[in-house]
Amino acid sequence: MRALVWHGANDIRCDTVPDPEIEHPRDAIVKVTTCAICGSDLHLHDNVMPGMEKGDIVGHEFMGEVMEVGSEAKSALKVGERVVVPFTIWCGECDQCKRGNYSVCERSNRNKALADKVFGHTTAGLFGYTHLTGGYAGGQAEYVRVPMADRTHIKIPSGLTDEQVLFLGDIFPTGWQAAAQCDIQPDDTVAIWGCGPVGQMTIRSAILLGAKQVIAIDCVPERLAMAKAGGAITIDFQEESVVERLNELTGGKGPEKCIDAVGMEAHATATLDSMYDRAKQALMLESDRAHVLREMIYVCRPAGTLSIPGVYGGLIDKLPFGMSMNKGLTWRMGQTHVNRWTDDLLNRIQEGQIDPSFVITHTVPLDQGPEMYKTFRDKRDGCIKVVLKP
Amino acid sequence: MAYYNRSSTGDNLARGLGWFSIGLGVAELMAGRTIARWMGMEDKTNLIRAYGVREITAGVGLLALGDPKPWIWSRIAGDAVDMATLVAGMEDNPRAGNARIAFGAVVAATALDVVCAQKLHQEEAYYRSLPVPDYSDRSGFPRSVSAMRGAASDAPIGEDMRTPRILQFQPAQGQTAQSQTATS
Numbered sequence: 001m002r003a004l005v006w007h008g009a010n011d012i013r014c015d016t017v018p019d020p021e022i023e024h025p026r027d028a029i030v031k032v033t034t035c036a037i038c039g040s041d042l043h044l045h046d047n048v049m050p051g052m053e054k055g056d057i058v059g060h061e062f063m064g065e066v067m068e069v070g071s072e073a074k075s076a077l078k079v080g081e082r083v084v085v086p087f088t089i090w091c092g093e094c095d096q097c098k099r100g101n102y103s104v105c106e107r108s109n110r111n112k113a114l115a116d117k118v119f120g121h122t123t124a125g126l127f128g129y130t131h132l133t134g135g136y137a138g139g140q141a142e143y144v145r146v147p148m149a150d151r152t153h154i155k156i157p158s159g160l161t162d163e164q165v166l167f168l169g170d171i172f173p174t175g176w177q178a179a180a181q182c183d184i185q186p187d188d189t190v191a192i193w194g195c196g197p198v199g200q201m202t203i204r205s206a207i208l209l210g211a212k213q214v215i216a217i218d219c220v221p222e223r224l225a226m227a228k229a230g231g232a233i234t235i236d237f238q239e240e241s242v243v244e245r246l247n248e249l250t251g252g253k254g255p256e257k258c259i260d261a262v263g264m265e266a267h268a269t270a271t272l273d274s275m276y277d278r279a280k281q282a283l284m285l286e287s288d289r290a291h292v293l294r295e296m297i298y299v300c301r302p303a304g305t306l307s308i309p310g311v312y313g314g315l316i317d318k319l320p321f322g323m324s325m326n327k328g329l330t331w332r333m334g335q336t337h338v339n340r341w342t343d344d345l346l347n348r349i350q351e352g353q354i355d356p357s358f359v360i361t362h363t364v365p366l367d368q369g370p371e372m373y374k375t376f377r378d379k380r381d382g383c384i385k386v387v388l389k390p
Numbered sequence: 391m392a393y394y395n396r397s398s399t400g401d402n403l404a405r406g407l408g409w410f411s412i413g414l415g416v417a418e419l420m421a422g423r424t425i426a427r428w429m430g431m432e433d434k435t436n437l438i439r440a441y442g443v444r445e446i447t448a449g450v451g452l453l454a455l456g457d458p459k460p461w462i463w464s465r466i467a468g469d470a471v472d473m474a475t476l477v478a479g480m481e482d483n484p485r486a487g488n489a490r491i492a493f494g495a496v497v498a499a500t501a502l503d504v505v506c507a508q509k510l511h512q513e514e515a516y517y518r519s520l521p522v523p524d525y526s527d528r529s530g531f532p533r534s535v536s537a538m539r540g541a542a543s544d545a546p547i548g549e550d551m552r553t554p555r556i557l558q559f560q561p562a563q564g565q566t567a568q569s570q571t572a573t574s
Contacts, residue, residue, distance in 0.1 A: 010397075100548065183553040186540070204530050210540030226525040231535035256559050267456060275455055282454030303557055330557065344546055353541055358530035361523070374397050382523030 002390065003057045003141030004369045009047035012058060014367040020137060020145035025072035028149030030085060034162035035062035035139050037369065037376055037386040038087075038170055039196045040311045043264060044129070045373050048287065049313045051130030059140025060087035060127040061170045063162060069149065076150035083153040084169045085139060085146055086338035089125040092151040103335035108148055109134045123335065140369060142390045154342045157350070163357035163387065164349055167201070171385075172356050173341040175201025175261070178309035179209050180341075181332040182257040189213040191246055191255035191299070192232070193292045195223035197385045198309055199261035200359050203230045208354065211257075215249060217242055219267070222382045226359070246299050254301035263310025264288035273318060280317060287314030297324045308333035359385045366390040400509035404462055407506060408452030410499075411445045411465065418442030429492055430485030434475065441475075444468055459514070462507045469500040 005015040020029055038061050043049040063084040069077050077083070090097050094106040108125035109115050111134050115122035118132055125147065128138015137144060146152055156165050175198050184190060190211040192202050195218035206214045207230065216232035218224050224234040235245050246255055266274065266289045277289035296306050297320050306329055324331075348354055361384045364372055372386045418425060419442035426435040448468065451461035476493045480486045531538045 180545070180547045181551045183547070183551060183558070185558055187559065207535060207539050208542035209545065210543040222523050222525050226528050229526050229529045230531075231529070231539070278455045279450050282450055301559075303559075305553060330553065340548075348542065352532050353538070354530050355532070356530060358528040361525075378397070380517070381520075382525070384525070
């Protein structure tokens with residue numbers, strides 16, 4: 001089969017690789033009909049996320065048709081069923097899964113010993129996202145093996161297109177959880193850093209959950225235009241001061257809820273701390289660039305909430321933690337507990353409350369994936385979300 | 391926003407110059423005295439070491455700090471300073487020949503820097519000339535934003551995702567902030 005394969009920094013290729021096979025009775029094989037490049041895939045492409053190995057198949061946002069089901073998954077899945085696969089693999093049996101904390105499933109990471117060493121305790125296995133999270137083959141491929149498939153799936157009813165439901169596997173519930181864990185109240189101002197795909201979903205989620213004012217921060221004109229279409233007041237951080245504008249929009253008090261939809265690769269701007277981060281990251285003295293976190297801590301209203309769906313991988317430097325402590329900020333973060341949200345979100349898509357396909361700007365065959373990684377990374381050609389067709 | 395394409399000819403050249411900067415900078419820093427002696431400018435040893443730090447900074451900037459254009463221009467400015475230093479050092483210098491060789495090398499590097507800067511600006515002009523796609527109609531909602539605001543306020547969100555009442559900014563209906571605190 002063909003698949004997008006990681007070969008090193010800035011080197012993802014469309015290779016021919018062996019077809020996946022059932023390895024465990026709970027597995028299923030899914031024929032991928034549609035997949036997408038996620039913003040967090042760019043961290044792998046840029047090689048700032050440790051734990052990749054040459055030959056790894058990437059991709060964690062995908063859906064398709066069930067082709068083969070292991071003996072222990074047959075009660076939950078049937079050949080021919082259409083499924084979206086969540087990016088977090090979960091067993092449904094461990095203490096964390098029983099509490100709905102699927103992204104920290106205690107059993108799905110087959111490299112648990114390594115994750116225990118690095119993270120202190122393991123988190124869930126993820127598709128196509130480093131050997132720290134299991135080293136599972138990803139879904140930017142013609143076929144994929146889904147471990148623990150009796151749990152790790154979202155069944156899709158007929159009548160909905162792939163494009164409408166694909167993002168249930170990651171960015172839609174990720175944006176939703178980012179907003180939900182802020183516990184948005186009707187008088188809240190929610191400030192969202194980053195208008196990439198997750199940021200766009202977060203904006204819509206905050207509106208649907210009833211925020212009085214949603215403010216989106218970015219510097220790419222077409223992304224800001226899309227954010228505005230979704231109901232956000234926009235701030236171009238290259239044109240105006242984020243802190244001054246946020247204070248102006250909140251009567252000097254600061255936003256009650258701040259959401260980081262950027263993560264570890266915050267762009268270098270004219271600010272000193274951004275350049276410091278880029279230089280330290282280049283010299284391998286720091287893994288993550290924390291400009292957004294610093295700005296959120298500074299501008300958030302005391303006793304407010306910081307929500308972090310953006311992916312961080314390791315160490316950050318010069319974080320004003322004393323400021324955060326003295327302001328009594330609440331931090332909410334983590335990978336998304338995808339299946340906790342998907343029944344509700346699927347209903348909302350079916351009812352027509354939202355159509356997540358609004359974010360798609362490019363649809364290309366799988367073999368054009370490597371080039372689209374670069375287009376997406378460089379934000380060329382108005383690229384916001386790339387969908388691939390194997 | 392600054393436009394740059396990290397796979398373009400201009401960017402590849404900038405990266406090459408970034409590595410060259412780092413190499414030259416390390417050499418100037420570590421072997422400043424040897425280089426100064428070779429050019430007959432022993433009194434400029436510390437200055438050459440300082441230029442090494444400048445080269446390393448420009449190299450890191452070109453390789454890791456996003457838009458390479460400001461760093462290429464900083465290299466061109468540095469080249470001018472290098473040339474001025476070399477010209478001043480050629481007077482009454484028994485090794486002026488070596489200084490002239492160094493001057494020639496700086497001129498060659500400057501030419502590459504200028505070509506690179508030109509290429510990067512051309513690429514930016516090209517990207518700026520492309521039409522910006524219009525996404526202003528992509529709300530994702532079936533009705534206006536104001537109609538959709540709060541449409542999911544009944545969403546099933548677990549208690550673990552909720553903010554403790556005392557930390558909420560708005561008192562519940564019919565409660566004052568004070569009574570809310572008292573009952574929490």
